[in-house]
Amino acid sequence: MVRIEEDGRIHIKVLYWGMAGSGKTTIVDTLHRLTKEQELDMTPKGELKKIDMANGSTLYFDRGIFQSTKTPKIFYHIYTVAGQTQFSPLRKTVFEGTDGVLFVVDSQTFLFEDNIESLKELKKVAQGDLIKEIPMVVMLNKKDLNETIGASEFEHILKEEGLWYSPPNKLSLWNPIIFETCALYDMKRDIYRSFYECARRTALYHIYGNGTAPIDDEFLKKYDKM
Ligand SMILES: Nc1nc2c(ncn2[C@@H]2O[C@H](COP(=O)(O)OP(=O)(O)O)[C@@H](O)[C@H]2O)c(=O)[nH]1
Numbered sequence: 001m002v003r004i005e006e007d008g009r010i011h012i013k014v015l016y017w018g019m020a021g022s023g024k025t026t027i028v029d030t031l032h033r034l035t036k037e038q039e040l041d042m043t044p045k046g047e048l049k050k051i052d053m054a055n056g057s058t059l060y061f062d063r064g065i066f067q068s069t070k071t072p073k074i075f076y077h078i079y080t081v082a083g084q085t086q087f088s089p090l091r092k093t094v095f096e097g098t099d100g101v102l103f104v105v106d107s108q109t110f111l112f113e114d115n116i117e118s119l120k121e122l123k124k125v126a127q128g129d130l131i132k133e134i135p136m137v138v139m140l141n142k143k144d145l146n147e148t149i150g151a152s153e154f155e156h157i158l159k160e161e162g163l164w165y166s167p168p169n170k171l172s173l174w175n176p177i178i179f180e181t182c183a184l185y186d187m188k189r190d191i192y193r194s195f196y197e198c199a200r201r202t203a204l205y206h207i208y209g210n211g212t213a214p215i216d217d218e219f220l221k222k223y224d225k226m
């Protein structure tokens with residue numbers, strides 16, 4: 001839920017959701033590093049907080065704050081969930097108040113079913129709010145590896161799960177963009193772009209849709225010119 005302080009500062013919560021090992025922590029690490037090193041529209045505020053298990057997987061969640069440089073009153077609070085099956089109740093808690101979701105897929109073909117399971121859980125936790133109230137962006141991660149699924153295959157899954165609208169439904173404007181990404185710093189691909197797109201959508205939902213997907217004609221006219 002977008003939170004506005006008395007001094008006008010706006011806080012937006014963005015969540016990376018996906019199966020264990022899909023790359024969420026690596027994505028946020030890379031995002032943090034590259035926004036620190038380059039002059040972009042987002043800049044990190046402080047360090048990332050991580051709560052890890054001894055084997056390096058996320059126990060509770062990771063957390064970081066990024067500030068918009070164009071609109072410095074906007075702060076994005078980034079979280080990742082622990083993907084392991086047994087942490088399902090915890091994911092529900094971390095999801096609370098989320099304004100935008102990046103769904104992270106481990107695109108390796110043999111993990112196809114595990115990703116769908118993770119997507120179904122997200123749908124359940126979001127209770128029908130995805131796209132309509134919570135903008136969604138998809139990252140097909142690990143696209144540097146061989147034998148991975150592609151955007152058209154994942155689009156098919158989204159259709160089957162009812163997370164894809166066809167025109168003339170105006171919600172089709174807010175269909176999830178599917179980015180093919182690599183989170184490893186040396187080969188990074190579309191890590192910033194996917195985050196920026198999700199952040200942009202959360203702001204538009206807030207400003208023009210009063211917390212829902214903006215689809216009225218007045219907005220659509222404006223959007224054409226954006
Ligand atoms: N080849 C490759 N490996 C990745 C990529 N992203 C993450 N990994 C690796 O996948 C493993 C799990 O990543 P992690 O970020 O801990 O996943 P999380 O459980 O979703 O937080 C680590 O060994 C990462 O180095 C990627 O884009 N390409």
Ligand SMILES: [Mg+2]
Nearest residue numbers: 024025057058
């Ligand atoms: Mg993690």
